[in-house]
Amino acid sequence: MHPLRKKRLTIILFLLAGVGVAVGLTTYALRQNINLFYDPSQIAAGEAPANVRIRAGGMVEQGSVVRAQQDLTVHFRVTDFASSVPVQYTGILPDLFAEGQGVVAVGRLNTEGTFVAEQVLAKHDENYMPPEVSDALKKAGVDNPYTESTVTQ
Amino acid sequence: MWTLFHKFGSPKWFFGIAGRLMPWLLALGLGLLVAGLVWGLAFAPKDYLQGNSYRIIFIHVPSAFLAQSVYLMMAVAAVVTLVWRMKLADLFVQAVAPVGAVLTFLALFTGAVWGKPTWGTWWIWDARLTSMLILLFLYFGAIVLGSAISDEKASARAVAVLILVGVVNIPIIKYSVEWWNTLHQPATFKLTEKPSMPPEMWVPLLLSVLGLYLWFGWLACYRMQTEILRRERRTRWVRELVRAEGH
Numbered sequence: 001m002h003p004l005r006k007k008r009l010t011i012i013l014f015l016l017a018g019v020g021v022a023v024g025l026t027t028y029a030l031r032q033n034i035n036l037f038y039d040p041s042q043i044a045a046g047e048a049p050a051n052v053r054i055r056a057g058g059m060v061e062q063g064s065v066v067r068a069q070q071d072l073t074v075h076f077r078v079t080d081f082a083s084s085v086p087v088q089y090t091g092i093l094p095d096l097f098a099e100g101q102g103v104v105a106v107g108r109l110n111t112e113g114t115f116v117a118e119q120v121l122a123k124h125d126e127n128y129m130p131p132e133v134s135d136a137l138k139k140a141g142v143d144n145p146y147t148e149s150t151v152t153q
Numbered sequence: 154m155w156t157l158f159h160k161f162g163s164p165k166w167f168f169g170i171a172g173r174l175m176p177w178l179l180a181l182g183l184g185l186l187v188a189g190l191v192w193g194l195a196f197a198p199k200d201y202l203q204g205n206s207y208r209i210i211f212i213h214v215p216s217a218f219l220a221q222s223v224y225l226m227m228a229v230a231a232v233v234t235l236v237w238r239m240k241l242a243d244l245f246v247q248a249v250a251p252v253g254a255v256l257t258f259l260a261l262f263t264g265a266v267w268g269k270p271t272w273g274t275w276w277i278w279d280a281r282l283t284s285m286l287i288l289l290f291l292y293f294g295a296i297v298l299g300s301a302i303s304d305e306k307a308s309a310r311a312v313a314v315l316i317l318v319g320v321v322n323i324p325i326i327k328y329s330v331e332w333w334n335t336l337h338q339p340a341t342f343k344l345t346e347k348p349s350m351p352p353e354m355w356v357p358l359l360l361s362v363l364g365l366y367l368w369f370g371w372l373a374c375y376r377m378q379t380e381i382l383r384r385e386r387r388t389r390w391v392r393e394l395v396r397a398e399g400h
Contacts, residue, residue: 008236016317023321027332035334036279057334094273096202104336121273126341127349128207130198 037104043115044083050109056085057104057123065099078103078115089117096122162239164381165390171374178374182367189215189361197354209267211358214342215365217260217285221323223253223369224288227295228320231313241377243309244384246316247299248376252369254292261285272336280329281337284322291319305384 001009027034037057038048048054061084064077072091076099077084087105097103102123107116129137160166193211200207227249233242264282265275276282295312302308330339341349348355385391 005236009232012232012235012317015314016320019318019321023325027325031333034280036277036336037334039334057336094271096271101202119273121277121336122271123336124203124271124338126338128200128210128341128354129351130353131201132198133351134201 039080040078040083040085041080043085043109048109050111053106053108053118055104055106056087056109056115056117057102058084059102060097060099062099078105085115086113087115087117087120089120091120093120094122096124162237162241164241164244164385165388167241168378168381171378175371175374178367178371182364182369182371184364185360186364186368189357189359189364193354193357193361197357198351203271206267206270209263211361213260213263213267214358215362216256216263218362219365219369220253220256220260220285220288221326222366223249223256224291224316224320224323227253227316228323231316234309234313235317238306240384243305243312244377244380245373246295246309246312248380249369249373250292250295250299252372252376254289254296257285257289257292261289277336279335279337280333281326281335284326284329287322288319288326291316291322294319 037055040056040058042048043056048056056078058078058080061077061079064075064084066075068074074089074093075086076089077086079085087107089105089107097120102125104121104123105115105117106119106121109115190211194208197208197211199205227246230242230245233239234246261282264285268277269275294315298315299308299312302311329335330337342355342358350358382391
């Protein structure tokens with residue numbers, strides 16, 4: 001290769017490495033701001049501030065959803081299978097909201113440790129299957145065919 | 154090897170090769186794309202949770218894949234522009250940047266339409282969505298910078314530097330769903346594992362991805378040919394070509 005071209009290529013590689021390191025360090029320093037939500041373990045460990053608008057995310061715990069008789073208030077627990085956080089929400093939930101599904105709730109943590117949500121978003125996972133397959137799997141007692149370890153109940 | 158590489162950089166030689174490839178790319182690309190889309194949108198089974206709204210994946214995933222691939226191709230072309238000063242590399246960048254921008258917009262738009270019923274929101278500032286929006290702005294930047302500088306060589310170099318600085322965004326888009334908590338789900342297609350989807354869903358998806366890539370190949374050739382004719386309009390071979398076409 002021509003020495004001039006070799007020099008240009010070296011400069012480009014240095015440029016790319018420099019930009020990469022700069023962006024890497026910046027995103028590493030800002031990682032808590034880039035994270036969309038706190039998970040229940042972080043909230044249990046006291047990392048999330050109280051009475052500040054934050055997002056909390058995780059799975060809706062099985063058997064934890066309690067709907068009020070009078071209004072649209074719903075109580076449920078969000079879990080990451082290590083800790084869980086009680087959530088209270090008044091409003092219409094997205095269609096995909098269900099026990100065992102992922103959610104991201106926007107709201108405030110009150111002083112009793114309950115997360116009072118203003119908005120609940122459903123988090124979809126990367127698994128897709130036809131309804132017949134899902135029914136058959138439920139009958140067989142398998143939760144998710146794509147991860148072999150989660151044969152439960 | 155280097156002689157072949159330099160031969161490839163000649164616009165006249167590329168014009169001929171592209172002309173021979175284009176009918177194949179167009180026929181195969183459109184065929185696969187139509188087959189994949191019809192199969193996916195009309196015949197594939199619906200999803201057990203999302204029902205029919207998941208079908209947007211057959212447009213969303215191919216355009217998002219290709220939007221990132223086009224940027225990577227532009228980055229390779231940018232290195233060639235800066236190191237070897239090859240005219241053809243800049244031609245490629247100019248020709249495909251608007252295509253990449255449209256694909257990125259399509260990915261963002263279809264994602265928003267799907268996000269409203271599925272997540273409950275059109276838009277959220279999570280790492281995946283934000284980095285994809287940055288990709289759209291990088292494409293806009295490359296297009297605008299390219300047309301703002303009238304000197305061809307200076308404009309090619311400026312655009313190449315911009316593209317290379319922005320290429321750091323591509324791994325961020327790809328790994329955003331693994332590095333940070335996001336609302337966007339992780340990838341369904343992984344190179345190392347089998348897809349988290351039954352074959353009657355991923356086969357049409359794969360067809361539309363392949364079809365879109367081939368169709369893009371045709372579009373890139375077509376746009377580059379046009380640009381070659383414009384830039385080389387004063388050369389002898391273009392004049393002879395125009396005369397041979399019967400004017």
